[in-house]
Amino acid sequence: MSLPLFLKNIKDNFLFLLIFMFLMNVYLAVLIYMYDPSGMGAFNDIVSFLPNRLVVFLDLATIDSSMTGFLGGLFYGLPIYVFPMIYCIVMGNRLVTKYIYDGSFACFLETPNSRIKIITTQAVYLILSIGLLFLSIQIVGGQMSEMMYPGVLDAALFTQMNVGAAFMTTAIAMINFFFGCIFNDSKLTMFFSTAFPVLFFMLTFLSGLSDRFAALKNFSIYSVYNGAAIGIGQADVSSVIAFFSAAIVLSLAASLGVFFMKRLPI
Amino acid sequence: MIEAQDLTLKYMNGNGVFDLNFKVEKGEVVGFIGPDNAGKTTTVRILMGFHRSSRGQALINGMNTYLKAPAIKKSLGYISDDPAFFEGMRVKSYLNFMGRLRRLNSANYEKRRAELAETFSLDLASKIDRMNSEEKQKVSIVSAFLHNPDVYILDEPFNHLNPALQSQLANLIIEEKKKGKTFFLTSQMFSEVERVADRIALVRSGKMIEIDDVISLKAKEIKSYRVKFAEPPNLEQFKKFGFGFKRINATDFEIYAPGNRIDALVKVLSHEKVLIFNSNEQTLEESFQKFYSRKEEAIQ
Missing domain, CATH: 3.40.50.300 (P-loop containing nucleotide triphosphate hydrolases)
Structure with missing residues (x-):
């Protein structure tokens, strides 16, 4: 790993990460502030008035009255796919393709640093930045709920939801990183980095609409993670971690392999 | 190395x-x-x-x-x-x-x-x-x-x-x-x-x-010069020393000389009354025209 490049990544991209940390943590804090165990009945009544397809889309069908169940539905449901997805789409391009597209990747390679070292550094930054994002969520979520409702949050389940989401986001990021390593044109990287997560999301969404489409979930990696089910203790996070870990390792290996072999137009 | x-x-x-x-x-x-x-x-x-x-x-x-x-x-x-x-x-x-x-x-x-x-x-x-x-x-x-x-x-x-x-x-x-x-x-x-x-x-x-x-x-480079004479020059001298030339009008010429024979060209020109002497901007192909064109067929 190249330390100067890693530090440059922090300088160039940390503000972008801070924006996501801020948005997600504020949203989480507001949700915790809004949580009212005695008012969950009224909340479920409101949900029952919504069209079924909208409830499925917003992932509100399995909301439980516990705090982890509440957060599982409202934070580790739709938002956990959408917010980090944007971060992953942008970073896949920013960390690799952008440098090739504008030609500045040559600056790295005119120094005694191998392609593998450069790409590994970029991948490590991406993984650590996502880790930091979810660490901040863990801290803010834990502290905020402790302040508002001491002893109410099931810390173990909350941690499981958060860790599972972190692995899922990292897997998506590494798939996008792979696209960043394949393409030399930012437009192509952005297109595929957007298309794949959105496709996965749509497949997951469609599979919940009716039994006819239920099989579609087998084609989406988002279906592996169900935050709401983990939040009420009905799903095991270890299989989620195992699956996404494999996806991360495979994507990283493919990224390194492709980038080592590719012809760089610089 | x-x-x-x-x-x-x-x-x-x-x-x-x-x-x-x-x-x-x-x-x-x-x-x-x-x-x-x-x-x-x-x-x-x-x-x-x-x-x-x-x-x-x-x-x-x-x-x-x-x-x-x-x-x-x-x-x-x-x-x-x-x-x-x-x-x-x-x-x-x-x-x-x-x-x-x-x-x-x-x-x-x-x-x-x-x-x-x-x-x-x-x-x-x-x-x-x-x-x-x-x-x-x-x-x-x-x-x-x-x-x-x-x-x-x-x-x-x-x-x-x-x-x-x-x-x-x-x-x-x-x-x-x-x-x-x-x-x-x-x-x-x-x-x-x-x-x-x-x-x-x-x-x-x-x-x-x-x-x-x-x-x-x-020696294989051909330099091109634009020369304006006061009166029509003695072209035999150019031919004798092997310099190429292209007549633009009676007194204006483009003269071609190998890059290592500029001194010889200057000596020939010294026998004429030269009004203007300019070196032409040349592309690589023009400088090595003979060279490139001769080998072109062999390449393709």
Whole structure:
């Protein structure tokens, strides 16, 4: 790993990460502030008035009255796919393709640093930045709920939801990183980095609409993670971690392999 | 020091380089000259390890340029034909960053950075994004020479530079050559590299058509001059000394002479009353017209 490049990544991209940390943590804090165990009945009544397809889309069908169940539905449901997805789409391009597209990747390679070292550094930054994002969520979520409702949050389940989401986001990021390593044109990287997560999301969404489409979930990696089910203790996070870990390792290996072999137009 | 062995890389569009063989010895400057699409930048990309050859190999200090790129770059200076830099950086921070990537101790190169910046009148506080192409080329030159490498790969290094800066760069190359440094530099213009190069390779359509020392090659260069005489000249004299000419009107002529026989031409002209004598701007193909056209068929 190249330390100067890693530090440059922090300088160039940390503000972008801070924006996501801020948005997600504020949203989480507001949700915790809004949580009212005695008012969950009224909340479920409101949900029952919504069209079924909208409830499925917003992932509100399995909301439980516990705090982890509440957060599982409202934070580790739709938002956990959408917010980090944007971060992953942008970073896949920013960390690799952008440098090739504008030609500045040559600056790295005119120094005694191998392609593998450069790409590994970029991948490590991406993984650590996502880790930091979810660490901040863990801290803010834990502290905020402790302040508002001491002893109410099931810390173990909350941690499981958060860790599972972190692995899922990292897997998506590494798939996008792979696209960043394949393409030399930012437009192509952005297109595929957007298309794949959105496709996965749509497949997951469609599979919940009716039994006819239920099989579609087998084609989406988002279906592996169900935050709401983990939040009420009905799903095991270890299989989620195992699956996404494999996806991360495979994507990283493919990224390194492709980038080592590719012809760089610089 | 730098070697190409049957170096071949063919792109999908048919361009590329084909069976290149050359050697640049330690302390030697070799110019690699050719028109557009001659394969100059492709050769540089292979030497830099950006591209892998499909056949043959390129070696620097005995190491394969693709497989051993990081080891080679420890002592290699590079100028791209189209320099690109990181967004939002000032010259000083860019050069410092490159120094860190090269694992240099800043104290070692600060003095050299200041000297090079002064030589090329480079403002270290300027933002690179806002610079024109000449300024960017200067940044690229300073970056390439900053870490005092042993081998230089310079792709069109004289591009974008005014004549004074071209001269500064030529002087710098000559100075470094005296220290035993090795240079491989490309250009589209013979005149740009003849001052610094020991040998020059002419390339066209990805193939090398000639490699020779500058003096020998200069004999094969045809220079063109526009001459206006006060009265119609004695053309027999030009024919006798083997100079070509094209009549524009009775007193205006274009005269062609080999690059190493300018003195003979001046002697012939001294017998005439010359009103105007101008050297024509020539492309590489025009300078080596006979050379290129003769070998063109063999290439295709």
